[in-house]
Amino acid sequence: MNFADLFVLAQRGLLRRPVRTFLTVLGIVVAVASMVIFLSLGEGFRRALGAEIGNVGPDLQVTLAxxxxxxxxxxxxxxxxxxxxxxxxxxxxxxxxxxxxxxxxxxxxxxxxxxxxxxxxxxxxxxxxxxxxxxxxxxxxxxxxxxxxxxxxxxxxxxxxxxxxxxxxxxxxxxxxxxxxxxxxxxxxxxxxxxxxxxxxxxxxxxxxxxxxxxxxxxxxxxxxxxxxxxxxxxxxxDLNAKTQGDVLSILDKAIAIGDAFRFGISLISLIVGGLAVANTVMMGVYERTREFGVIRAIGAKPSFVFSLVVLESMLLALIGGAGGVLVGYLGSFVVNFAVRDLVSVSIAAVTPRLILLAVGVAAVLGLFAGLLPARTASRLVITQALGRN
Amino acid sequence: MSTILQASDISKVYPSGEDTVTALNHLSLEFDAGRITAIVGPSGSGKSTLLNLLAGFDVPSSGNVTHNGNSITAMPETTLASYRLAHFGFIFQNYNLVSILNAQENVELPLSLASVPRLERTKRAKELLARVGLGKRITHRPNQLSGGEQQRVAIARALATNPSVIFADEPTGNLDSATGSGILELLTGRSEGSEARTLILITHDMEVAARADKIVKIRDGRLDSGA
Structure with a gap:
């Protein structure tokens, strides 16, 4: 079976229970959006500081060593x-x-x-x-x-x-x-x-x-x-320490990276919860479709096909949620910038291409891991039991 | 007639608490190519267990099942799945259509698993559905079809890959006598004038069994008579 057919099967599987699928996607949207907003703060700081340092005339900053x-x-x-x-x-x-x-x-x-x-x-x-x-x-x-x-x-x-x-x-x-x-x-x-x-x-x-x-x-x-x-x-x-603009940026970047790690740690909690929601939804789908998986296996599908189908469903859920999360996070970053514009006078939140890639990547990994256990369960179904025989 | 499928001294024993239940007891059978074999017997006699073992859904506790000389019993699961796809077709008692697919997609499913190109499999599915009288119901999902219609979709699906052996559990159960008779012709391929297919069916309908070339009676996991 080619990927397009597998994709259609996975998509139909998710649409069997549209409300449950929607709620699960919503959970991922919230988790990814919170991660995007948290990490957009670091990206905004980097961008603003980079621009500021570049605008300043002096090439070196000297302080006490x-x-x-x-x-x-x-x-x-x-x-x-x-x-x-x-x-x-x-x-x-x-x-x-x-x-x-x-x-x-x-x-x-x-x-x-x-x-x-x-x-x-x-x-x-x-x-x-x-x-x-x-x-x-x-x-x-x-x-x-x-x-x-x-x-x-x-x-x-x-x-x-x-x-x-x-x-x-x-x-x-x-x-x-x-x-x-x-x-x-x-x-x-x-x-x-x-x-x-x-x-x-x-x-x-x-x-x-x-x-x-x-x-x-x-x-x-x-x-x-x-x-x-x-x-x-x-x-x-x-007795003195001369730093180039690059050094200054590097030190600031290190400080921001520590902040990023802290913020990512906080978002990780919601990501884990979102991942568990995906795993739960996919596992319930597997239990509900035990007979269908049995039929598909009986007519000639390999266990690896069923495994791929379930993992794809899980990844679809997470990726749709991830894309929604990036969108909501992007809008959220505008709200953050609007809220603090008078306080810091720069856009402290920025959704950069690398942040988008990170969010989508995290969502994909989340979907993959959330789907592994249900996929393993589905691919190991005993055909006679799945068909309700014996 | 050459033997296409052979069960040699197969037994199936299930654990039941601290005891065991013997569903099949040292049973040997041969199925000739192109012939209809009806397996009959009372409930709990071991008919379904026999079908499961012959189709490779389950492994016998002892003995061996061969198809064209290839041991199904010894095949690893992945090889067996491909083997079933290429050589066997199935009609389940309660149709077992995939609910998220429409009639045409259900028939296309085994062709899709066999990586048959889309145009070719669509043509084949439409042709089969027309032959079972469902040419105008191809976009309907199982929940939009009656029991008899679902059964005919299942029959079309079983024929999709043009298998050499079809296993059927009460294949005409929801069909009227005339339609049931036509379906049996369709399943065996005799109406097409092409090389006849082997049909192994479980049935309680003695009228259907009477149309078989051979009747296998099972009782308490053993052959009763007629083998």
């Missing part, structure tokens, strides 16, 4: 001595370093949707457009060299909304220090929407940090030399 608690962008408390900037400047021509940019990053707000990041950069030396080339001004102005110690801020669109800032508003950093908003950026599709940019020196003074930075960003004459320069810097300055 051996500080495992540091994030990839640096410690929460600025701890990189500023004199390191001078050390890098001293080898700039030798290693092809174009710009050395110390920065301070500090977070404000909470998970309530009112959060933003404050980034302090030496705008008197490096224009904002050099560091984040894709940012566009909506209203007001950007920084000028005269702003070096001025308490002025240029605000991302989401940050402006979250902190209720308008042109001319005051952003209070603490009891004594506030910044005046002189520019508001156009809404983009990145983390920088949640950024508030201020001059480095003004921020350092405002939070009481002297001669320290969260990290040092380095722009190279040739971005293709990033790996070579990072290796040279790490060999020369063993």
């Amino acid at each position: 051996g500080n495992e608690s540091s994030s990839v962008f640096g410690s929460p408390i600025p701890d990189v001595p500023l004199e390191n900037a001078a050390r890098f400047e001293s080898v700039a021509s030798e290693l092809g370093i174009k710009q050395v940019i110390p920065y301070i990053l500090t977070a404000r707000g909470s998970f309530s949707g009112q959060g933003y990041l404050i980034g302090g950069y030496p705008f008197e030396r490096v224009p904002l457009s050099d560091i984040y080339p894709n940012l566009k001004l909506l209203e007001g102005r950007l920084f000028t060299p005269a702003d070096s110690l001025g308490n002025v801020a240029v605000v991302g669109a989401a940050a402006a909304k979250n902190a209720s800032l308008k042109l001319g508003s005051a952003l209070r950093l603490n009891r004594d220090v506030s910044f005046k908003v002189v520019g508001i950026l156009k809404k983009g599709d990145g983390f920088t929407d949640s950024f508030i940019f201020v001059p480095f020196n003004a921020l350092a003074k405002g939070i009481g940090i002297a001669n320290r930075a969260t990290g040092i960003a380095i722009k190279l004459n040739d971005a293709g030399d990033a790996r070579k320069v990072a290796t040279a810097l790490n060999a020369r300055f063993t």
Whole structure:
């Protein structure tokens, strides 16, 4: 029997009990959809971070070596001595370093949707457009060299909304220090929407940090030399750790992968439940059709044919459920992005081709395993017993 | 007449609690090619057990069954399935059609298992259904057919692969006398003028048995007479 005929038999077998089949498929849809939504978070983070890192001008990020608690962008408390900037400047021509940019990053707000990041950069030396080339001004102005110690801020669109800032508003950093908003950026599709940019020196003074930075960003004459320069810097300055954009992405990817594993673990529970539902449905179908399987075997079907038929039924159930799950998961990811758009200002959930492949693959494996026991039972039926003889 | 099917000293013993039940007791039979053999006997005499062993649905506790000199008893299950498909046709007492398939698809099933091309098997199925008087009922599923119609679909299915031996359990049970007689002709192939098929049937209908070339009477798992 060819596959098309086998497929028709399997499909008819499932349609014998349409309501039971529908409910089983629904179970798989829910299980796969939850997996897709959970894992789409990791995919969205990867995509957003990849785009963000790629948009940032600096080719290397330097933080203190051996500080495992540091994030990839640096410690929460600025701890990189500023004199390191001078050390890098001293080898700039030798290693092809174009710009050395110390920065301070500090977070404000909470998970309530009112959060933003404050980034302090030496705008008197490096224009904002050099560091984040894709940012566009909506209203007001950007920084000028005269702003070096001025308490002025240029605000991302989401940050402006979250902190209720308008042109001319005051952003209070603490009891004594506030910044005046002189520019508001156009809404983009990145983390920088949640950024508030201020001059480095003004921020350092405002939070009481002297001669320290969260990290040092380095722009190279040739971005293709990033790996070579990072290796040279790490060999020369063993107290520091220079990371390329690739390193940063790799570290972030590792963190996201751990999150993925955790989320997959949670979805695995619903997947197992869905798989058991498939196994139950297929097994009930086998019991109900014992006589028919006996007839098919009696007229000349091999045990392997019956086995294939039952496994195909199981896989059809799981794959239809899997396809439905991907669709519902895809719609779910839109809901997630809609719900958190003000909080993080990027699409944190993304249903990527590899996630779709994973979901369909998981559904297929689920169907295969769920069908094995019923298929074994069906293929081992004793013909005389199945026919109701003796 | 040459012998097409032979049962040599076959016995079938079933466990029953701590005891055993002997369904067939050292029975030997020969079936000639192209002849109709009717197996008759009271309920529980071992008729169905004999049919199961002859058709290869079950294995005798002792003895051997051969078809054209090939031992069915010694064949592995996979080989036996292909052998049944190629050489045997079956009509079950309660028709046993596949409920999810329509009449034509039921008749096509053994051809499909034998990997006969779609066009060829469709033509064959339609032709057989027309011959059993169901040419206009080919798209009906078993639950849309009467008992007699289902029985005729089962007969068409048994003939689909043009087997050399047909095993039938009460093949004319739900048919009127005239139709039953025609069906027997169809089953044996005598009406086609082609090489006659061997028909082994179980029946309680003595009119049907009377049309057989040979009657085998079974009682308590042994031959009674007429062998």
